[in-house]
Amino acid sequence: MATVDLKDVRKVYPGGVEAVKGVSIAIPDKALCVLVGPSGCGKSTLLRMIAGLETISDGTCAFDGKVVNTIGPTERDIAMVFQNYALYPHMKVYDNMAYGLRNRGTPKDEIDRRVRETAKILELSHLLDRRPRELSGGQRQRVAMGRAIVRQPKVFLFDEPLSNLDAKLRGQMRVEIKNLQRALGVTSVYVTHDQLEAMTLADILVVMNAGKVEQMGNPLDIYEQPASTFVASFIGAPPMNLLPITNGKFTDGSALSITAPAGATILGFRPEDADVTESAPKQGLTLPAKVEGVEPVGAESFLYCAAAGQRIVVRVSGRALHEIGAKLTVSAPLEKLHWFDKDGKRVG
Amino acid sequence: MAEPSKGHDKLMIGQSPTGIYIAHAILILGVIVVAFPIYYTFVASTHSLQTILRPPLPLLPGDRFIENYSEALFGGVGRIGGVPVWTLLFNTTVVALGIAIGKIIISILSAYAIVFFRFPLRMTFFWIIFITLMLPVEVRILPTYKVMVDLGLIDTYAGLIVPLIASATATLLFRQFFLTIPGELVEAARVDGAGPFRFFKDILLPLSRTNIAALFVILFIYGWTQYLWPLLVTNDNQMNTIVIALKKMVSFADADTEWHLVMVTAMLAIVPPILVVVLMQRWFVRGLVDTEK
Structure with missing residues (x-):
């Protein structure tokens, strides 16, 4: 229903702190764009600027090509889901959902129809007469979603909506949000610090750091080709192993089994791309390592090893039968290696 | 839960x-x-x-x-010049209600402005209000009296009520309460299309109702028991409040005092505050029990 275009958007707070340092993102119609990054990276500020809750210091924000910089949140026709739900505590679920429509002068029967319809989609029909404090966390979350959906806005904005839910519910709601967003086809911007949420939800993933976009694109492309060490260590769990190299040697002085491309000072490989089985073809990178810790998680296990003067993680499927102190060889295929230069940028 | x-x-x-x-x-x-x-x-x-x-x-x-x-x-x-006690009760009720309601309206509005709006000299205004806490009515009573005389408000309800309406205490109480309202709630209301007035009416007032009830009880009794100011600002016996009249009824000479009527007046004087406490107490205890936050 709308495209969102950010052009060189900046936020400078009075006092000179620059929270967002020139961000440009183009979100096509019906896409779900996820802003991910550590806390303080400016992702929430950016979202609030799109919402109109925060003024834009420089640059433009446009919906459907129309610049909305000076328009208030009401007229921008957006709906927002907040981290702590921000439900009106004194209103019933029904009124919470109807409030925005009433303020817009929607006719009563139309409000009633839309509220009941939305409640049905979100399985809230039996809760319409309750007050927020009588609901569980997951139900409140649904009401907050309902309040956004019922308005049929141009753009949905989500500000870490799942961070107050327990892990199981979070997984469930994640799937639900994705399905709802697809079904309704509303352009959405979703802020999170959880890389798993970011990977699974995003059509466009934007990784932010220190007020800037580190990398933007398809989530799997970002996973496969992280543009910097920051992205490499932020996307993927456990994070990518990063080993500094100088003149073909690791920090402990041992030589690299392969030649590094020119300018590369950091070698990276993902725990899931490494192999420790004896029979594995010893092509690409090989590293002698010593097991320092084993973390069985059920379907897989993580081996924490000392190698090349660093601590690295290797994922082993099934149960790991390695003992602490055991020596083994970690190998990783050439095409799964990532090289970064001294500024942390990707090489090759 | x-x-x-x-x-x-x-x-x-x-x-x-x-x-x-x-x-x-x-x-x-x-x-x-x-x-x-x-x-x-x-x-x-x-x-x-x-x-x-x-x-x-x-x-x-x-x-x-x-x-x-x-x-x-x-x-x-x-x-007291043949004024019946029901006139006194009526006067006192008007004054006490006027003070309580006036104080609540003025202080909730000033707290609203101070907490939710950014305007020049905002903190200056806050401190000016705060400083008046240190000035009890008695300190500023002479200038206030002069102003009332100049405005011709002696022996009027307005003269009895208006000078007692400004309240730093109630403003501070509301301010503290408003500061506990999460920013997200304010933003949710903005996104939902509620302007400043709608936000005040639909969100802030309903959330403050327990505070208002508690303040009303305190302020009603404060207004009901006012002594010094009503004594100064009323000359006409018809405009007396019940506390002033009660004092005037008692003479130094026992024989001169109609003690049975003094006792009746004293009994009647405590009935309305008791009623307010009993009726409103239910209200704010219920409010305290369902904390909605």
Whole structure:
């Protein structure tokens, strides 16, 4: 229903702190764009600027090509889901959902129809007469979603909506949000610090750091080709192993089994791309390592090893039968290696 | 959500029977100490002047309840210019309600402005309001009186009410409460299309209703028991409040004082504050029980 275009958007707070340092993102119609990054990276500020809750210091924000910089949140026709739900505590679920429509002068029967319809989609029909404090966390979350959906806005904005839910519910709601967003086809911007949420939800993933976009694109492309060490260590769990190299040697002085491309000072490989089985073809990178810790998680296990003067993680499927102190060889295929230069940028 | 019942925990304290007896004895003693003077006033209000003046005063109510109360309420009391007590009650009610409601309106609006709006000199205004906390009515009473005289508000309800309406305490209370309202709620309302007035009316007022109820009780009693200001600003007996009139009824000479009517007036003077406390208490206890945050 709308495209969102950010052009060189900046936020400078009075006092000179620059929270967002020139961000440009183009979100096509019906896409779900996820802003991910550590806390303080400016992702929430950016979202609030799109919402109109925060003024834009420089640059433009446009919906459907129309610049909305000076328009208030009401007229921008957006709906927002907040981290702590921000439900009106004194209103019933029904009124919470109807409030925005009433303020817009929607006719009563139309409000009633839309509220009941939305409640049905979100399985809230039996809760319409309750007050927020009588609901569980997951139900409140649904009401907050309902309040956004019922308005049929141009753009949905989500500000870490799942961070107050327990892990199981979070997984469930994640799937639900994705399905709802697809079904309704509303352009959405979703802020999170959880890389798993970011990977699974995003059509466009934007990784932010220190007020800037580190990398933007398809989530799997970002996973496969992280543009910097920051992205490499932020996307993927456990994070990518990063080993500094100088003149073909690791920090402990041992030589690299392969030649590094020119300018590369950091070698990276993902725990899931490494192999420790004896029979594995010893092509690409090989590293002698010593097991320092084993973390069985059920379907897989993580081996924490000392190698090349660093601590690295290797994922082993099934149960790991390695003992602490055991020596083994970690190998990783050439095409799964990532090289970064001294500024942390990707090489090759 | 599922909390263990708290009532049970409280029963654990003082479970021994002796403890309970001692506790009750102390409570009953306290009630007697507080209630006996009021009971005695009531007893005196149902006897004739002669009975009251001839000690000892009986401990049981007399037979002149209806006569005394109707004489005081509608007949008029000689020492205060023949003004009937119901006029005094009416005056005091107007003044107490005016002060309580006025104070609440003014302070909730100023707190709203100070907390939710960014305007130049915002903190200066806040501190100016805050500083007036240190200035009791008595300190600024002469200039205030002069202003009232110049405005021709002596012997008017406005003169009785307006100078007592500004309230730093209530403003601060509302400010503290508003500061606890999460920013997200304000933003959610903005996204939902609620302007400043709608936000105030639909969100802030309903959330403040327990605070308003509690303040109303306190401020009503504050207004009801005002003494110095009404004494200064009223000359006409018709405009007296009940506390002032009560003072005026009592003469230095015992024989000159219609004690039975004084007692009736005293009884009537405490009825409205009691009513307000009893009725409103229910309200704000209920409010305290369902904390909606």
